[in-house]
Every structure is written in C-alpha cells, then in structure tokens.
Amino acid sequence: MENKLLVGKPVSRLEGFEKVTGNAKYAAEYAAPDLLYGYVVNSTITKGKILSVDVSAVLELAGVVKVFTHENRPGLAWFDLQYADMDAPPGTVFKPLSDNKIRYNGQPIALIVAEDFETARYASTLLKFVFEEEPFDTLLTQNLEKARNPKKGMSTPLKPPPPKPKGDFEKAYKNAPFQASGDFLHATEHHNPMELYATTTVYEGEGKLTIYDKTQGTINNQLYVANVFGLKYKNVRVLAPYVGGAFGSGLRPQYQLFLCVLAALELKRNVRVVLERKQMFSFGHRPQVVQSLRFGANTEGKITAMNHSAVGETSKYEDYNEILVPWSHKLYPAANTLFEYKLAPLDLATPIDMRAPGGVSGMHAIECIMDELAYKLNIDPLEFRLRNYSDIDPSTQKPFTSKELRQCYEKGAEKFGWNLRNPKPASTIRGNKLVGWGMATGIWDAYQFPARAEAILTKEGKLEIHNATTDIGTGTLTVMTQIAADEMGLSLDEVSFYYGDSKKPFSMFQGGSAITASTGAAIVVAVKELKKKIIKKIKDIPDSPFKEIPEEEIVFRNGMVHQINQPNVFISFNEIIRANKNKVIKVTKLGGPDLIKIRKFSKATHSASFVELEIDKDLGTISVTRAITAVAAGKIINPKTAKSQILGSMIWGISKALHEETLLDQHLGKYMNANLGEYHIPVHADIPQMEVIFAEERDSVINELGIKGVGEIGMTAIPAAVANAIFHATGKRINDLPIHFEKLL
Template identity: 45%
Template sequence: MTAHIGSATSRVDGRAKVTGAAKYAAEFTAPDLAFGVVVNSTIPKGRIISIDTSRALAVDGVIDVLTHANRVRMADKDDDYRDEVAPEDGSPYRPLYDDRVHFNFQPVALVVAEDEDTARFAATLVEVAYQAESFATDLHARREQAFKVDKPVKPRGDATKALAGAAVRHDADYGVPIEYHNPMELYASTVLWREGGKLVVYDKTQGVQNVQRYVCSVFQLKDDDVQVMSPFVGGAFGSGLRPQYQVVLAAMAALKLKRAVRVVLSRAQMYGLCYRPATIERLALGASEDGALAALTHEAIAMTSQHEAFSRNDIGWGDVLYTSDNSRATHRLARLDVPTPGDMRAPGAASGVYGLECAMDELAVALKMDPLELRLRCYSDRDQDKNLPFSSKRLRECYQQGAEAFGWSERNPEPRSMRDGRELVGWGMASGAWEALQMPFATRIVMTANGHVEVASATSDIGTGTYTIMAQVAADMLGVPLDSITVKLGDSTLPKTPVEGGSWTAASISHAIVNAAADIRAELLKIAQGMPESALEGLGTDEVTLADGAIVAIADRSRSVPMADVMRHGGMDRIEKERGSEFEDDDEHAHNTHSAIFAEVKVDEELGVIRVTRIVNAVAAGRILNTKTAASQIMGGVVWGIGMALHEEAMIDHRFGRIMNANIAEYHVPVNADVHDIQVIFVEEEDRIINKLGIKGVGEIGIVGVPAAIANAVYHATGRRVRDLPITLDKLVG
C-alpha cells in the first residue's frame, strides 16, 4: 500500500468544494428562516441618544428591529464574554449591550425581515441620534501615551552602552499599517431555533467549541442547548479565532423570535472586525566592522482598543535568529477608539520580522557586506532569550539552498546596478522564523468490519487541508486506502480541540490520530492472538502494524491476519477509540520553524511601478505531511507577503475615525497580475525531539520575512529606502 504521509496528496474535500457540494455558514437553511441586517454606528465614540425604528418596522416583511433597548437578556459579567483567545486585560466588546459607542461601524441595531433584500432596505430607514465624544484613532498621535506591556523577552548585557560603542550603527523606525484579512467567505451565521430554546448554529469560525462556549455564556444557556457547526470555511487566517459579533446577533434574534435567523455581514462591515494592528517597529543595531552584532534593541508600539489590551510577540525574533551579547526589547500599546485588533497570519512575527530584517539589510549596506553573509556571521544556534538549543534549526541549509536556487551569487551589490530594459532590477533577501507549537487535541476513530474508517474531531479546516491531513495519517496508521476514510470535523459535539491557529493543528491532530490508531491496533492484536493457531502469537503491539487491511508482523510480513477476520472472530461490527495528542514537556529546547526568502523586483524607473517577478522561499519545518498542500500554504503566505509589502493598507480619516477604503476595490490586495514565479523549497529537517512524527506546521511561516525581502529588493533596485509599508509608487517617485 502506498504511504500517504509525506506524499503530494490532493485534497479529499476538493471535489465537494469545486462542485458546490460543500456548504458554508450562509448556505444552511430552514423553512422558517428570517434574515438579519446590521445597522452600524456613524461615530467612533459616544452614546446613543435614541433609535427610531418606526419607518423600518412599517416596511412590509420586517419582523423586528433589535437594539440595546429591546434585546433578550445577556450576561453582565466580563468573563461571560471572554473567549478562548481573548486578551486577559480588559472588557470584551458586547454587541447591543448598552448605549455606548466604542468605535466607528459598531453594530447598533439588527433589522430582521422575511427576506434579505427587505431587511437591507429597512436597515437604511433606522434613524440613530448620538451624543458624540472626542476620540483618537491615530497611532502616531498617541505614540507618546503608549503603555508598556509585559512580554517575556529578558534584556541581556548593556544594549545602550554597546550600541554607543559599536563601530557601525543603524537606528530607524519601520511602519506597518492596519491590514485586514479579506477572506473570500463573508462572516455569516445561520442559527436554527429548536423547541425549548435550543440552538443549532452554523458559523464561520476557526473554533466551533470556542463559539459554543461563548454563546452559552453570553445568553446563559446550558452546554447541551447549543451546537455549533462549521464544516467548511472559506478562508479565515486569524479572523475567525474569536467569535465575531454576527453570531451573537443571529443567536439573539433566534432566541427572541423563536425561529431561524441568518446574519451575513457585507464586505464593508468586515472592516469593523479584527485586523492586524498598525505598529511602529523601532530597531537599533550595532556591529563590529566584521559584522558581529554588538547590540540589538527592538521596540514595538502597537495600537489596541480602549476596552482590551491586545498584543502579540513582535519583539523576540532577533533572539531566535541572531546572536548578540547585548539585547533589549520592549512592547508598548496605544489605546485608540477602534475595535480590538486580532490575530492575522503569523501575528507579531509578520510585523516584527519585517522591521528586524530590513534593519539587518541596512546594517549590511553600512558594513558594505553581503546581506546573506551578515546573517551567517550573526547566526545563532540557541534561542538567545531562553538560552536553549533548538530541537532543530536548519536555517543555514535554507540560506544555502535558497540562494543557490535563486542565483544569489550573481547579485551586483550596488544599488541601481542591475537593469532589464527600462526597469531597474533588485534582489533582496530576509530570514523568517515562527513557533513550532502543539496543543492538546482529541480525536475519535471508528473502524467497521467492512474496512471503513471514520475519523472525527471538533477541529476546523479553514482551507489549509486539515481534512486531507487527517485522512492521510489515518490511512497510514490503520492500513486502509484513503478512499475508505471519512473525516468529520467542525462540530462542537465531536472530541475536544482548541481553535485552529498558530500552525499547531496538523502536528496536534496527527498525534491524536496516531494514539487512537495505536489503541485500535492493540485491541485487534489481542483478539487476533486469541484466534486458533494465530500467526501473531507472542508479538507485542510495537512488533505489529496495520497494512493492506491486515495485522502484520513488522519483522516477518508473511505473518499476518486480515482485520475483517479478527473482527468477525471477536463478534464485532466496529471498534471505536478516542484519544488525545500527548506531548512530553520539553524545557530543554526551543521549538521553531525557519525560512530564507530571496526576492527579485523590477521597478519602472520613470513611473515607480514595482513588480515582484521571482521569489524563492526555502523552509525548514520538520517533517512535511503533504508536500502539495504544504507548498500551497507557503505560496499563499508569499502572496500575502507581496500584499503586505506593496498593496495592503486600511486608511482612516482621523477627522471622523472611519476607514475610508472599506472594500476590496480600494483596499488593494494582490491579484493574478501581481503574482509571478514562486518557488517553494522544503529543506529536509529531521526532528526527533519535538514529537513522535517530527511535525512542526507550515501555515504561518510562509509570510514571515517576505515583506522585508521585497522591501530590501526595492532598495537594491532603486537606492531608495522606504520603511513604511506598503511601498507604493508615490513613495518611490515623490
């Protein structure tokens, strides 16, 4: 039988997606389905004085208009609104809770009607009067009021003194603007009401059990009163880690009206949800003339809301990548009248590594040294902050293989020295790093006598290939064909898992499957050894495997017993086992993935138009479970990195505290014409320490370092350093 782990296996859910058989949150229906449309605030801060719903209620087909004044009972304690990934500091936002307005585009009412068009029209007739208050939405204007947050990055040595005494120094700010996820699937919830006030919720989310607990807490319901399902997700990448407000509003309306309600946010309303926070990354590097880092300081100043303190690790990546005896890192937050930021692909790292890797490039220029050579001279075999060796780190090999594939040795180091007709050619590179995380996941495997297997877990597949990974691992562990496996996920009643994020799902769920399969193998072996003249007599569970529908002795493949015969002998029509992923605590190593990115840009010398014509991304991420889906993840991260470098920026008019480009016509993202040659290299990396299968995960690492590599290439092409993303043509020619 073909081994599936490590192969380029096509998605098992692919046919369902391309034929329309896969159903998303807004596609589930019910005979009594009503439709809700959100009315949003038009001020960033203040109080609602009155809401006149009379004109909306007069429209034929309108059922009700929900506001803070007539909603169903909701919890009044912060902890009842705190979800699995909520910041510990602050009060989570409560939709339609009271008359307070915390940010522009906040939901202030929900119009419910018999059809969506009627609800949408009636929503325009709701009149809201406000008492506006002074507000702040500009990070730079609040920079000096930012407060320090506790981040576990310990200072080493005396960075200030070492920096002052360094032979070569570099000190600069790097800016990352607000960025939005813009998944293809809009945020939507379809809530079915059942007799007795029970709810079945179809929600776009990265964690059905997180949403289930949240809805139960908010509306004071029992656990078995709410079931949340999300079998397919049309992209999320952090935006679905926390329950979004539409699920609360849909559940609220369903409970009040005692009927099914669907709420789908518009594309513009998606810009009132979570986002990558704008940050100012201040880097100061000092080095000796031979390139050894004498000092490294990194200060991040990020935005957060007035009601929660959200932050991620922007500042610790220098300690993962480079060695320096003198280091200092601080993280500060500025409170603004905006929604709470959230996780967005490689949160913290995408922003922090951008600043770090651009600063390293500028230091290399000051040293008149090849940027790759500088990184090799500063290379660290230990996590400097934790003072631990890595369980594995093949970043040197990433540099070597990536540079060779790209042709880096042919680079002329002088800016503006390489051309292709009227275009300036630039080559830049950067390093990347992410955490190799693993979490407690549970799975249930049911094997039937006819050889069919069902693998079930509450985890989500947000488009990353979880269905396929689960099927691959189960097929290899149980010795059955891939098409004999059914995967069930995205249901809160299934075995317990955390939200899907952080690149931890593949490693975590795979080990739960391995453990459950081992229990099935042990039970089958026990029954088989009770059969007359058993071929497996005297063998232990570690001496047999399941392959080709049989239990087989590893040392002697001729000793085997068909699994169907074993189950028949045991009088069983099915075997069911549920297990969790069990990982040994490892306090002696740091666990990370690493990458090296090489980028080529071509810049029109007169117009300043930038094209990213080539990118090579060499990644060391342990054992790769599926080379096809993993490469797609890295390519997707690279495309997002192109967007981060050249396109993406939410623009707030600070006079009104409102995003002015809340649509994908004016909020630019990469399209086909922006994406050219992307080569993904998986550097072979065996890690026998991190877990049994040596898996690290690849979802986040693909974007880390890509914006910096592109920015460094733009400098090499033009001789002009743009430090505030995105790098647009006006910044080059202005």
C-alpha cells in the first residue's frame, strides 16, 4: 500500500488546538520561581543629554529591588562590538543605558525591577530625570537635502546597491512620445503584532541562562546575548516555540531582551520584562520614503526609459536601507535606466524590516506609474504589462529559475472579470457609489538560507526532526512535518518536528519568506542522509534480503523499507531499531542553495492583484469590495496555510493603502498616535471578499523541493492596485499613502 503524499495537501495547523485553547505559552507566560518584574522607562525628549537622575523616591518604595540607568549599568563585553546580531545594518548599533545621550524620543533610559509589575510601573512615575534638550530632525520631507548614499558594509549582502545606469535615460525620456512621472510619499508604519514584546530570563547560575523571548531567530538572539554579556554560547539558551506575530519586528533583538538579561545577571534572579502597547511604538517601524519616478514609452507601448529615485529614512547611528528601486527592471525591459537610492539620517530609532520591506513601497510607485502610462497610451493596463513582459530578468539577462507571472495575469483577470471593465475613469456607478477597478504586478525575491537539520529514527520507529527555526504563526510546524513525513514515507502522526530552540541545529531568523525553502530543503537533505544510513545498516544485518539490492531499488513507505518491485521483501523500522541494539539512528546535515548553479539564474516569486472598490460620491469614503491575488511561488507545500499567508498579506496591503500611518509631530519629534485606538488598522468591516489563486509553477532549479516563499508576495501588488482603482473610480491620481477620504472631496 502506497503512502498518501502530504505535500500539496491542505493540512490544518498541527498546533491549532494549543493556540485556540490557550495551552500554547508565549514569552511572558512561562512560570519561573521567585520572579522579578522589570518596567522600562522611556525618554520623553527627542535629542539631548541626561543631566541627572534621582532614584531616591523609587528606592524608598516597598517592593522595588533595583533601578538600572546609565549611571550604574554593569560593564559589558558589548561595547567592543560594532555588530551585535545577524540583521544589524552598517553603523554603530544602539546600546541601551550606554551613556547619557538621548538619540530619539522613546529611547529606553532606565529599567525598574520590582517584586511585581504594578509596583515597577508605579515606581516609574517617581523616577526623576533632568534633561538638556538639543535641536533635532525627524521629518524626512524637510531633510531631503541631507540625503546621502548608504554606507557600504558587509552586513547587508541581501540589500545590494541600485543597479548602475544603462543607456542615456535623460535623452530617451525626453524623446519618448509618451511619458508618465510622479512623486510618492509613504508614511511611517509601526509593527503591532498581537503579542507584546516580552522576555522571561531564568537565571540558572554560573552564567547560565534560559531565555523565553518573542523573536524570529532563537540563534540570532543567543549570539546577541552571548556577545553582549561575554557569556559562552552553550550557556545561553533561547526558546520561542510560539510567537504571536512578528513579520520583521523580531528579526533584531529588541531592547527588552537586553534589559531583562542585564537585570537577571546582575541580580542573579529570574526576571521578566514586558513592553506595553505604547512602548511598541518606540522601535520597529517601516521608514518614511519619498520616491520620484519617470517612465517613457514608444508608440508601440514598449517602455524605453525608466528612472526611479528614492530617499529613505534612517537613524543617525545606523544605515538601515531597503531594496526599493530595482524592481521595475526585474520585470520590464528598458534600454535606458537610471536608479538612485539615498538615505536621510534623522533623530529617530533605526527602522526595521516590515513585511515585504522595500518591495511593497517600491512596487506601489512603479505600478501606479505603469497604470498612468497605460492610460496615456490608451492601452488596457493589463495589456500594457503583457506588451512589456519578459521571460528573462531584464536587469541581468539571466533566465528565471521559473516564472509564471503570465499565468497569474490570465487566471486573475479571468476570475475577476477584468474584460468587463469600462476603461473610462469615473464611468462606473453603483447607486451613490463610484466604482473603480485596479490591477498591479507583484514581485519578491525567492530567498534560501543555509540551514542544518537533525533527523532521528527513534526507538519507537518514528521520525524526529530538530531545527532552531521559529514559527511566527505562518504554519512552519505543519509544513515541515509534511515535508519530513513524505520524505520518510510516514504519516503525520509518526513525525515530530522540534523547533524554536537555540540548542537545536542552525537556522537563520524567520524572515524574507525564506524559512520553508531553507529549513524544508535541509530536512530533505537530512532525511535522505538518514535513509542512506538506514540502508547501510539493513544491508549489514545477517542474511539480509537487501544485501544485494541496489540502493536505487529500495524505497521507504508506511514505516517500512521495501524493495521497489518486490512488496514481499521488506523490513519495518521497529525491526531495524532492534537490529541496531535498540539504539536510535540519527544524522545531522546542512542544506543550502547551490550557489554555483543558482548564480546562472534569476529567482523571484510573482503575483498579480485585482481590486474593486466603491467611493461614496458625497463623503469620499473608500470601501474595498473585492480583491483577488494570483501567485506564482513554485510548489505549494500546504495550500491552506499558504492561502492564509496571502490573505494576511492582502489585508496588510489594503491597510497600507488606506489605513496605517504613525503621525510624527515635527515640533516634538515624537509619534502622536502610539496606541491602537488612533493607529488605524483594518477591522472585520474593512475586509472585502478576497480570493487567492496559485499558478501552477514547476521549478527544478531553485531547491530540492521547487518551493518559494509566500509570506511577502501577496502584499507587494495590493497598494498599487487599490490606488489604481481609486483613479479608475474618480479620475484622480493620489500618490501619497495612506489615501484619506478628504483627498477625494
């Protein structure tokens, strides 16, 4: 009897029961004896110095154990390091409590540790600081003249500089019979995962720590803590089996981790530090971005000139950069190109990656200009993209490992009914509503990182897989179990995937839509090696019927090893373990991209999004009524969890287009809506009818499984599709995000 393949099947989340019943424990929920609680105090000024700190009233309060400030912070190995984690950009990483300088509003400047949380929080109101304020710059639009090229640094291999100019853009654009240009401003957005940032540090004695942390990378945080505090790596264990959302906010270790470990080591006690919702706005934001684009096309509707210039925001101590401008040339051929990207250092915290960093902002501008150019050419926007379609990567002239974007266009348009669209703006009316249809293209890189997996045939004849990756709610546990089960010829309940633990074999942080390809490929490599080891052992069994059978004729299915064409020649996993003196059989293997093979290709995921919306004629209010996204992402391991990822991306894309922005007061240098009452995100009433289509895409080059990530690709096309639909409904081009109804009045 053949095993039923699990890869490609819509398997429900294996951890779903634990999550919906509350049995799943998050970073702030782990019990620890004799636990102390820390409360972070943040700066109320934007730039300057701390002249003095008065802790006397705090220390008189019953239950307060210690107050940590820059004046009594213990010495650390940290200060000899420039980079403290794997995701640190070039520059000098921010060091909490390192000195009396204030670099941004909300900077952590003290930690109060008490016997309970309420006492620590109340004590923060008694802590007195005297500041000396200095002038500051926080608004990007007022500091564009200070923009400069990003500093070069070996820490950003995944964020290369823009491609060099090609041809003569200025001449080609001037001579182009059809031109489109525009300026785009993107507001700040802040991460707000459901789970607040929290760390529980268990002091094990003699410099040993067990840390429960909200993170996307257990090993990254292990390296960070060991490096900062001068500890042995083996003495620092970071656990994150459940993570309540992250999508970039947990790539870098956040300051509550530093402060919690600092207190635990100094006090030799167990300590927990949890940030409040307002404190979540003191780090973790998508940066302000200003973009300028100019595209030119000939009378045949072919693009001849492309210019994309952008200025992004960074802090004054690190150079955070995004891949913003090159996306158009990975999609559309043009003989003359000019791409520029600069950074404006501001007195703000370093931005951090947020779902589809750079891609969703850059593609919004690109696809709105494409839409405008299509109108000027009097060509349907979808047809215009098809006229400029390329089967190879125009920026490198390399073939893609696979590209089924054309299929995304066709399937998405058919499902949406795009052929019924009246092209004239403001021509479609439904009652008192203007109706708009818009579409856009999406693209994202298909990343794969090295990963190491341990595969074990247990004494019970089952399979265990070990890897340090996290699951931030994307279904990682489920898809890894599916991959391993298929490779070993077992059912789901015969496979256990252990993860979220820095003691386990290496994994990069979970980000960039890379973990399924990275850890999944490592699992395939490890299980293949385990099967080789098992085959060798069964051949060595006395009188083994497999002794003379070639390895390629031996298969694994239903918990047994068979000869492929002789079903009566078999041995069970349990018998193999008994023959191995009841010892487990295990291997650890590194998997990763084939760099020699892959460098001959370009790799990307693609999508096409179609949006319908209604705009009230009198009020200008915007309601998205339908949205469809078609995605080409190689083999889909689990259509159910993958669809959930795309739907989540689409909602976030609508939110970016119409809702989310953190408002910065340029006079105070602080964010004014640091709460979920005034930081607008979509609610159920804002979510339209949404559909996801997966293109059939076979990729025999990208990795062992032919898979690409789906976390980001569902978002990159949505904001432009929404903006283009607003133009179709009203005839107004609004390039600044988010789009507010008053701009339509």
